[in-house]
Amino acid sequence: MRRAGAATARLAMALAPHARCIWIACGPGNNGGDGFAAALELVRRGRRVTVTFDGDAQRLPSDARDAFDRLCAAGIPIAPEAPVHFDLAVDALLGLGASRAPGGRMRDHLRRMQTRGAPVLAVDLPSGLDADTGQSSVDPGVAGPGLRHCLSLLTLKPGLFTAQGRDAADVVWFYDLGADRASVPPDARLPGRPAHASRPHDSHKGSFGDVAVIGGAPGMTGAAWLAATAALHAGAGRVFVGLLDDEAPSPAADDALMRRNPRSLALDRMTVVCGCGGGTAVDALLPEVLSRAKSLVLDADGLNALGRHPGWRELLQKRAQAHRATVLTPHPLEAARLLETDTQAVQADRLAAASQLAHALGCTVVLKGSGSVIASPDDCPRINPTGNARLATGGTGDVLAGMVGAALASGLDPQSAATQAVWWHGAAADGWPADRPFSASQLARQAGLGLAPPA
Incomplete structure (x- = not known):
C-alpha cells in the first residue's frame, strides 16, 4: 500500500x-x-x-x-x-x-x-x-x-x-508494485501495433491471395462494394465481387475489382467474405460457402442466416475439424442471436460472450464494439486498444470484414488476421484528420498495406 x-x-x-x-x-x-x-x-x-x-x-x-x-x-x-x-x-x-x-x-x-x-x-x-x-x-x-x-x-x-x-x-x-506476476496466466491480452507488411520485390498478385466478397442483395449492394474495396486496399492480390443483385450496376470506384456471378466463384481456392448486405438472399448460397470456402469471414447477414438455421452450425464445426480458417465478426446483437440471449447479456461480459461463441463454433470471433474482443478456441481473448466513436456509423463493419479477408488471404492464421485487421481498422479512425469528413467509403481506401504476412 x-x-x-x-x-x-x-x-x-x-x-x-x-x-x-x-x-x-x-x-x-x-x-x-x-x-x-x-x-x-x-x-x-x-x-x-x-x-x-x-x-x-x-x-x-x-x-x-x-x-x-x-x-x-x-x-x-x-x-x-x-x-x-x-x-x-x-x-x-x-x-x-x-x-x-x-x-x-x-x-x-x-x-x-x-x-x-x-x-x-x-x-x-x-x-x-x-x-x-x-x-x-x-x-x-x-x-x-x-x-x-x-x-x-x-x-x-x-x-x-x-x-x-x-x-x-x-x-x-x-x-506492477514490484511484484512478479510472470507465473499468473492472463485473462486477456492487449495487442500492440502490428508490424507493417514487407513485400518482396519478386512477388505478384498471386502471392497475396484471392478474396471473393459475396453479398449485396437488392438495395444493399453498397455493403459488398465497401468490403471489396477494403480488401483491395488492405493488400489482397485479387478481389472478386459476387453480388446477390444481378441487376445492380457496378460503381466506377475501383476498376481493379472484378465482378462475378457468385455461383461461378472457385470457393475452394479463395478467402470468402460472406454476408455484407446479404439480406435473406444469402441463405441460398451459405451452405455451399460454409462447405467449400478455403478460408472464410462471416459477417452481418451471413451471421443472421446462421442464427435462422441452427443446423448450419455443424458446417462451421466441420470447417474447424478440417482446419479451414474461419472468422466471425458479429456486433453485440448478432452475437446475442447466435448465443440465443440478448444484447444486454452479451455486453454484460463481452470477453465471456466472445469466448463462448468461439468455443461453441470452433472459430475465431471478433465481437465488435468499444474494445473489440478477438476470441479463439485455443487462446485467451485479445482486447483491441484502437478505435473511437467515428466507427459508430454504417459501413465500417463491412470495411473491417474486407480487411480481415485480405489478412487471411495473405496467409495469416485466423487469430492473427483478425487481431491485425481490427488494430489497423481502429488506428485509421484514431489518426483521421479532424478537418476531414469521415465515412466508411473513405475508410475503405485507408485500409493500407499494414497487414503483416506470416514469418
Whole structure:
C-alpha cells in the first residue's frame, strides 16, 4: 500500500505539477488506504491536499487503517466536504471487489469529479467499474476538458479496455508494485501495433491471395462494394465481387475489382467474405460457402442466416475439424442471436460472450464494439486498444470484414488476421484528420498495406 500511495503521488505531481489543490477522495476499503498513503506522500513533497473520507475508520482493513493513522499522526486533517476548487481529483473511493453502486455522499463526490473539468486520477480502477467486464455502476457522463486517468496497480485489468472502461478512463497507466506476476496466466491480452507488411520485390498478385466478397442483395449492394474495396486496399492480390443483385450496376470506384456471378466463384481456392448486405438472399448460397470456402469471414447477414438455421452450425464445426480458417465478426446483437440471449447479456461480459461463441463454433470471433474482443478456441481473448466513436456509423463493419479477408488471404492464421485487421481498422479512425469528413467509403481506401504476412 505504501508503494501504491507513492506511485499515485508521483503520477499526480506529473499530471498537475502546478496544482494549488489536489483533492483526494478516499473510500472505506484498501482503495481508500492507497489514497491516504498518497496524501501523506504529497504533503511530504510540499503539495497542498484536501482529503475527504467516505467511511468508518473503525471498520477499515488493517493496512488501510495503518495508512489512516499515519495520516492523522502527521497532522493532515480529514475535510468535512470536498473543496470548491481543485486542480486534480484523486479517486480512491472504490477499487477491486466493489459489489454495489456508490450512493449518498460518495455518489455526489464522483459527480463533482466528473463535472468540474479538472483531470481525475483513479487509483487502480475508476470507482464502480468492474475489473473483468468493463461494466460500470456509475454513469461516466460527459467528461469535461480534464482527462480521466487511471493508475492500474499490480496488473492491467481487462475492464479498463472494453465496454464502458474506455469512457471511464481516457488514459491508463500501469505500475506492477514490484511484484512478479510472470507465473499468473492472463485473462486477456492487449495487442500492440502490428508490424507493417514487407513485400518482396519478386512477388505478384498471386502471392497475396484471392478474396471473393459475396453479398449485396437488392438495395444493399453498397455493403459488398465497401468490403471489396477494403480488401483491395488492405493488400489482397485479387478481389472478386459476387453480388446477390444481378441487376445492380457496378460503381466506377475501383476498376481493379472484378465482378462475378457468385455461383461461378472457385470457393475452394479463395478467402470468402460472406454476408455484407446479404439480406435473406444469402441463405441460398451459405451452405455451399460454409462447405467449400478455403478460408472464410462471416459477417452481418451471413451471421443472421446462421442464427435462422441452427443446423448450419455443424458446417462451421466441420470447417474447424478440417482446419479451414474461419472468422466471425458479429456486433453485440448478432452475437446475442447466435448465443440465443440478448444484447444486454452479451455486453454484460463481452470477453465471456466472445469466448463462448468461439468455443461453441470452433472459430475465431471478433465481437465488435468499444474494445473489440478477438476470441479463439485455443487462446485467451485479445482486447483491441484502437478505435473511437467515428466507427459508430454504417459501413465500417463491412470495411473491417474486407480487411480481415485480405489478412487471411495473405496467409495469416485466423487469430492473427483478425487481431491485425481490427488494430489497423481502429488506428485509421484514431489518426483521421479532424478537418476531414469521415465515412466508411473513405475508410475503405485507408485500409493500407499494414497487414503483416506470416514469418
